[in-house]
Amino acid sequence: MSTPNPDDYAFERKIPDGDNMERHVCADCGWIHYDNPKIVVGSVVTFEEKFLLCRRAINPRKGYWTLPAGYLEQNETTADGAVREAFEEANANIRIRDLLALYSVTHISQVQIMYRAELDRPEFSAGPESLEVRLFEWENIPWEDLAFPTVYWALHQYMQIKDEDYFAPFANASGEMLEKSYQILRR
Amino acid sequence: MSTPNPDDYAFERKIPDGDNMERHVCADCGWIHYDNPKIVVGSVVTFEEKFLLCRRAINPRKGYWTLPAGYLEQNETTADGAVREAFEEANANIRIRDLLALYSVTHISQVQIMYRAELDRPEFSAGPESLEVRLFEWENIPWEDLAFPTVYWALHQYMQIKDEDYFAPFANASGEMLEKSYQILRR
Ligand SMILES: [Zn+2]
Ligand SMILES: [Zn+2]
Structure with missing residues (x-):
């Protein structure tokens, strides 16, 4: 929409x-x-060390791969919003673990709230806003075809804390991670 | 406004x-x-283990004490917004440390992003939306006259991690902390 x-x-x-x-x-x-900044809620969803990604059926970035994420609705908690988005986009019932990252995407006035989440069973399918939904091993993530820089950030930051039970959440990427993520948008 | x-x-x-x-x-x-959920950014600001609070000059909850916090503006990072609010409400130059808490206040569709922050010098004064600004020792915080439940949550959650360099941020209070915080609104 x-x-x-x-x-x-x-x-x-x-x-x-x-x-x-x-x-x-x-x-x-x-x-x-x-014009208030908008809140996007989403999650890095894993199942047995594989990552759930959705190929976008809508613009912007139609055809590119993204995390299940979308706009928070009225009267919704941020965690509930992330659960809803995974269900809408991937027909996936996810379990939120904890807050992975808080990004400020200032040029489009978005605050993105990204959770770490899990699938208990590998059950999912494409919702109306997705062309397909798949679980990828880290090595097979379609890095050349990610939709947004923040998808790149969240996946890489997840890998930094994947063995941690508690951690301080990440903010916007910087340095090399930021530069590499911007190459996504040239495609 | x-x-x-x-x-x-x-x-x-x-x-x-x-x-x-x-x-x-x-x-x-x-x-x-x-009607998008609104983002409030603020901080628990300390100076030598004392807490910076502002007495509200505006409704809602005029006359009650609050943390420096307010609506995120367009094209602003959440951390920059928290710094701006402390300057507007308390003429205080704060230094953001890390993310303390992320609250979803669903009945008013607010997401509140609260940082831990410090004052380097005890220099502050009431901005146009404050009647007065003061540093309080923990024991002297005007608990009976706090403006909002989330002020109570943030202060108490801060105390739980005040000696930690890294921690997972808090979410909405529950249990006894939640119940006690709701008593605030009966005044
Ligand atoms: Zn009109
Ligand atoms: Zn009109």
């Missing part, structure tokens, strides 16, 4: 009374549309 | 094409207003 583009509507940019930032204000009715 | 109430506008509740949830749709212009 695509988000409507404010530019398609009769919105003006202005600073409402009592505010200190420009906002979209509807020229017809005065509604103030606060 | 208060968020406009959708009920004050010519919005209808309906399910847009291609969606599976009811949304607010503007009856005048067709704009689809997605």
Whole structure:
């Protein structure tokens, strides 16, 4: 489902009374549309050291592989949202373990909350937003065909703590991991 | 700054094409207003084992004590947002240490991201949204006059890990901590 583009509507940019930032204000009715950062919830899901990935049936990045993840809904906990997304995209019943990473993707104003999760049985199939869903051994992950840099970050950061019961969650990748992840988007 | 109430506008509740949830749709212009969960960023800020708290100058919970925290803005990292909020509310230059907690406050669709942070010098003062700002020893924290349950959670969870360099961040309080925190709202 695509988000409507404010530019398609009769919105003006202005600073409402009592505010200190420009906002979209509807020229017809005065509604103030606060552009709030969006929350994406998802997970690195494993089954017997294999990784559950979904090939996207929708844009952006249709045809590329991603983690089960999507927008948090109203009145939903972040963990429940990650469980729901795995069910919607992969018909998979996952069990959340713990918080793997918290990413700020500032150019698109997204906060991504990524969990570590497990499948108890290798039961899954493509939901409506996926072309296919598969379990990959680490060596066979389609690195050349990942959808987003944060998929690359989450998978690599997972490998750093896969034997840990407790760890401090990761933030945005930096250095070599960041550079390599950006190569994804050139494809 | 208060968020406009959708009920004050010519919005209808309906399910847009291609969606599976009811949304607010503007009856005048067709704009689809997605009610997305909001992100609050804040921190437990300490200076020499004392805790920085702000007394709220605005509703809700005007006059009660809170942590420096507020809504994440567009194009901002969660850590930068927490730094900005401490500066806006307490004129304090804080240094973020690590992620303390991730709360889902589902009845108001908020995700609260709380950091552990430090003040290098005890320099602060009330910003426009605060009546006063003070450093409290743990024993002197105004427990009877805290603004929100999550302030109670964050302070108590902080105490559990104050001597740790690395820890897994906390989620919503449960059990006795949750019950005690709800007593706050009876005042
Ligand atoms: Zn309107
Ligand atoms: Zn309108």
